[in-house]
Amino acid sequence: MSRPAGRGDVHHSTTSHGDHSIAAHDIRNIFIKWVMHPSARWLPLLLACAAVVIAGTDWPDGPARQYTLWGLLTGLSVVTAAARVLDRSPRDARLAGVLSLVSVLATVGGWLAFQSVRTHGEIDVTGQVRAVGSQPLDDAAHRTLTLRLDARALAEPRNALRLTLAIADHDPAGPTCLPDTRATLSLLTAGTADRTADLRPGGTVDFALGARTTTVTIGVRLHTGRGCRMDVRTTGAVLHDR
Structure with a gap:
């Protein structure tokens, strides 16, 4: 038969609670001694x-x-x-x-x-963008330029590239062609354009990169007025995560 709860059980519960209080007090004292050492x-x-x-x-x-x-x-x-x-x-x-x-x-x-x-975080790779092609660019035979980033620049994996290009008159003393000038940038995959974006002088584009990208190739096609000759250079290239 089961024994009814008595005063002894109540005393045991209080003792258990007291044991926990004593243990917490001891831990507190140990912590204080360590902190004050x-x-x-x-x-x-x-x-x-x-x-x-x-x-x-x-x-x-x-x-x-x-x-x-x-x-x-x-x-x-x-x-x-x-x-x-x-x-x-x-x-x-x-x-x-x-x-x-x-x-x-x-x-x-x-x-x-x-x-x-x-x-x-963002990684500045402006100095590692390599331009392939002859300059200045014009509206006739020399319209295109290729920008490349190799595996060394892409050692830290990021999924996007923010690119800023400066487009300037080749002859600063002559009439400016900037109002009639823009560029089409194409992210090339296997030699074909994967993504494209239009860019005004001094503008910025943001390309999404594929996973585990080892090289980045971007084609630049200049659109300008007849007889205009322009210089293109990279002023900003930042790898980042979207």
Whole structure:
């Protein structure tokens, strides 16, 4: 037969609850002792500095604006870690714990932001665009130019290319042909146009690239007035993820 619940059962439940309270109190004391240990105050700063050094040795290319979040979090981690080092009050365990926790979390967040830029950030490959063909271009025999990016420029995989071209009069002293000039850009796959876009002088086009692209070939066809001779050069080429 089952024994009815008695006062002993109630006492056992209270004891179990008390055991949990004692364990939580012990963990809290251990955490405070670790936080207030003289050597522990240096750990957040060492972690923050290590993350900065590692990021500096593996710094990707691209505009500075994409590192804003990384910079803010890294600055926060270093400042709070330095404040933790300077805080030598033996009774201020709560402040020391908050500073250490904020510094470590900011370091981790900054590192994740940096890895996101490395994986998906913009890469400036302007200097690696190779032009094939003779210039200046005109409205008759010499209308086309080919722009190429090789495997070295595409070592970091991205799925889009943002391209900016400058088109200028070959003879700056003569009458300008810019108002009547435009270019048709074609992303070539196996020698045929896959995607095309029209571009005015100084304009920008954005081409979607296929997966695991190893080379990019873009055909440029100039449309200009009769007798006009134009120079075309790449002023911006950025690989990025859409």
